[in-house]
Amino acid sequence: MGHMPEQDLLGLHTLEHAFLNDVAPSYLLHARPPHGLKIRQWKKRTAVPLINTLHKGVTGLRRQSAPVLDHDLVWLEGGKADGPAVVLLHGFASNKENWLSLVPFLLKTHRLYVLDLPGWGESQFNANLTYGLDDQVARVAAWMTAHVPAPAHVVGNSVGGLITALMAGRHPALFKSACLMNPAGGKGADHTRFEAGLKQGKNPMIVESLAGAHTLMSLAIHNRAIALALAPLMAQDLINRRHVNRHLFHQMLVHAPSTDLPGMAANQSPTLIMWGKEDKLVHYTGAFTYGEIIPHAEVLLFDDVGHLPMVETPLRTAKALQRFWSNHA
Numbered sequence: 001m002g003h004m005p006e007q008d009l010l011g012l013h014t015l016e017h018a019f020l021n022d023v024a025p026s027y028l029l030h031a032r033p034p035h036g037l038k039i040r041q042w043k044k045r046t047a048v049p050l051i052n053t054l055h056k057g058v059t060g061l062r063r064q065s066a067p068v069l070d071h072d073l074v075w076l077e078g079g080k081a082d083g084p085a086v087v088l089l090h091g092f093a094s095n096k097e098n099w100l101s102l103v104p105f106l107l108k109t110h111r112l113y114v115l116d117l118p119g120w121g122e123s124q125f126n127a128n129l130t131y132g133l134d135d136q137v138a139r140v141a142a143w144m145t146a147h148v149p150a151p152a153h154v155v156g157n158s159v160g161g162l163i164t165a166l167m168a169g170r171h172p173a174l175f176k177s178a179c180l181m182n183p184a185g186g187k188g189a190d191h192t193r194f195e196a197g198l199k200q201g202k203n204p205m206i207v208e209s210l211a212g213a214h215t216l217m218s219l220a221i222h223n224r225a226i227a228l229a230l231a232p233l234m235a236q237d238l239i240n241r242r243h244v245n246r247h248l249f250h251q252m253l254v255h256a257p258s259t260d261l262p263g264m265a266a267n268q269s270p271t272l273i274m275w276g277k278e279d280k281l282v283h284y285t286g287a288f289t290y291g292e293i294i295p296h297a298e299v300l301l302f303d304d305v306g307h308l309p310m311v312e313t314p315l316r317t318a319k320a321l322q323r324f325w326s327n328h329a
Contacts, residue, residue, distance in 0.1 A: 015293050016263045017256065019187035019286075023198050024253040030201025034247035040127045045240050059103050061112065065122075068143045070129055074122035075147075076114040079103075083110040084176065084325070085149050089140065091158025091184070091307075092252075093205045093216070093238060093245055095121030098157070102310040105318030113148050115140065117160065119248055131248050132255020136163055141171045151176035153325055158282070158307065159184045159252070165290070166257060169266030177270040177328050179321060180297075182279050182307050186286030194219055194281045206246045207238035222278035222306030230311075264293050270328035271297035274320060276305030276312070298324070 061078035076096055079086075086106060088099045096114045106112060116123035118139045119131050129135070140163060144152065153176050156164030161183025168178045194204065204215050213235035217227040238245070257263065271294050275287045287299050300320055302309055309317045 015187075015289060016185075016265065017259070018289075019185050020253065020256050022187060023195070024256065026199040027201055027203075028250070028253055030199075031203060031250070032201070032246065034250050035243055036127075038243040039247045042125075042127075042241075042244050044125070045236070059100070059107060061103065061114065063122075064147070066143075066147060068118075068146060069139050071118045071126070071139060072124040073118060073139075073143055074116045075143075077112065079107040079110050079112040081111065085152035086110045086112050087144060087148055087152050087154045088112065088114045089117060089154065089156040089160030089164055090115075090120070091156075091160050091182075092249070093207070093241075094158070095237075097121070098308065099310055101314040102318055105315055106321070109322070110153075111149075113144075113152070115143065117163070119244070125244060127247070130255055131251040133163065133166060133252060133257045134255065134261065137167045137170060141167055141174060144171075144174050148174075150174050153177045153179070153321075155179040155181060155321065156183065157181040157310065165264040165267060165294070168269050168271070169262040169264050172266075172268060175269040177272070177325060178267065179272045179274055179324065180290060181274045181309060181317075182276055182282055182284075183273070183286070183290065184282055186282070186289040186293075188283035188285030188287075188289060190283050190285055192280050192283050195283065203246075203249060205249060206242050207235065208242055209239065210235045213238050219280040220307045221312055222276065222280075222304060223312050226312060264290070267294050268296075270324075272320075272324045273297050273299045274302070274309060274317070275300070276302045276307060276309050278303075278305060279307045281307045 061076040064077050065074045090096060090098045096116045099114050119125040154164050161180040162185040164178050165180055168175050207213050207216055214231040217231040221227040273287050273290050275284045277284045291297055291299050305312050
């Protein structure tokens with residue numbers, strides 16, 4: 001990358017920031033602003049501890065926590081003690097438990113580290129701190145440096161995929177490989193209704209009711225039965241977090257990635273771009289944009305799968321990951 005002509009590098013920077021530059025001004029102009037008092041008064045209520053109690057007997061994953069930079073972070077850890085490290089990073093309006101369907105297919109061969117991103121799940125949220133992508137990349141990189149044996153295979157879904165792509169460019173020593181699973185931030189050749197709605201200030205990621213949870217799940221998951229089953233389970237947490245989620249979405253757009261720091265194009269790690277073609281949140285043609293930014297990346301598209309391959313088709317997802325990791329062992 002050091003020998004790339006300046007004009008080409010400028011073009012890649014433009015591609016990397018195209019989606020945020022397109023959406024952010026309109027969204028921030030039209031969307032309801034975060035409610036400062038309600039954000040500061042927010043009290044976390046979650047069913048996650050119960051979920052962890054139920055799955056621990058099956059997966060053996062243990063809950064871990066530690067202070068990292070300016071946050072207390074929580075993650076699940078387990079699997080093969082001496083296996084290659086795998087880090088799993090969830091997306092917006094989600095948590096580490098999103099990966100539980102995939103986990104059983106990786107436990108016997110890999111050591112898993114399943115993080116609640118700063119501000120999400122059981123990890124600390126602090127209304128006085130910033131949650132731009134640069135902030136989140138720095139926090140996750142510090143956590144990996146302290147608690148994950150390097151290098152690791154890092155798999156990020158949605159916003160977690162965007163964080164993974166940026167982190168791979170900035171902290172290459174942490175990476176054995178990167179998998180960008182339906183990553184946010186890639187401006188595709190077409191757009192989804194969700195992406196178009198953002199420019200009008202509409203955001204179904206901010207859930208106000210059970211009906212809103214059904215809408216979000218139907219956008220995120222192509223399999224209707226799974227979407228209908230998950231909506232009532234997710235609704236309470238999503239509604240409880242609505243003010244915080246609105247704030248975190250605004251933060252992500254207000255604090256865009258710095259063009260002075262290495263970006264996705266600096267990534268030299270083996271990279272897999274995995275995408276469900278029925279994604280109703282982020283258009284799958286964003287995979288080709290990511291492919292332009294990271295030319296050495298492999299692109300794998302799944303038919304009949306939406307935004308969350310690890311939820312909809314965990315065995316197929318696991319096999320694709322294992323094959324990719326094996327090819328780049």
